[in-house]
Amino acid sequence: LGVRTDRVLLELSESVGARLRRKGLRAQVVRLKLRFPPFETHSRQRLLKIPTADDLEIYRTVRALLHDANPAEQSLRLLGVGTSDLVPEGTRQQSDLFTAPDPRARKALEAMDRIRDRYGKGIIRHATRKEET
Numbered sequence: 001l002g003v004r005t006d007r008v009l010l011e012l013s014e015s016v017g018a019r020l021r022r023k024g025l026r027a028q029v030v031r032l033k034l035r036f037p038p039f040e041t042h043s044r045q046r047l048l049k050i051p052t053a054d055d056l057e058i059y060r061t062v063r064a065l066l067h068d069a070n071p072a073e074q075s076l077r078l079l080g081v082g083t084s085d086l087v088p089e090g091t092r093q094q095s096d097l098f099t100a101p102d103p104r105a106r107k108a109l110e111a112m113d114r115i116r117d118r119y120g121k122g123i124i125r126h127a128t129r130k131e132e133t
Contacts, residue, residue: 005079009066010059010126012081017055018113020083026051026091027083030058032065035078044069051087055109055126058083 020027031045044065052058062081115124 005066005076006063008079009062009081010055012079013059013062014055014126015121016081016083017053017058017109018116020053020086021109021113024089025086026053026089027058028085028087029083030061030065031080031082031084032062032069033078033080033082034066034069034076036074037077039077041078042069045084047085051085051091053089053109054105056105059126 016027027048028051029045029047031043034042034044036042046061046065048057048061058081066079112124
């Protein structure tokens with residue numbers, strides 16, 4: 001995957017995660033939409049063990065879906081990230097002992113949301129790989 005594709009996937013994942021948190025929801029399914037010339041559309045989705053609104057969890061999932069789709073030999077016209085099977089934030093879920101959500105990560109995401117709400121969407125982002133020159 002290219003650095004540019006990674007960056008776009010992360011931006012889309014941040015946007016989806018922020019919308020989920022703003023509405024007090026978590027998603028059980030993460031979806032990736034791909035469009036190739038001439039308007040050939042493919043979609044992939046993955047069911048998560050624990051519903052999430054975490055930007056990085058969404059990003060890691062769509063990145064894996066893109067890798068599995070193996071679009072390397074084709075150029076992409078469109079990338080889309082979405083979620084479904086939404087549940088309210090307070091819904092109790094059976095959590096896995098080794099994948100329990102980190103409360104510090106949640107606080108960091110909420111702080112990033114507040115900064116974006118105050119100063120604009122592009123003011124703060126998660127880090128990505130350094131662009132190759």
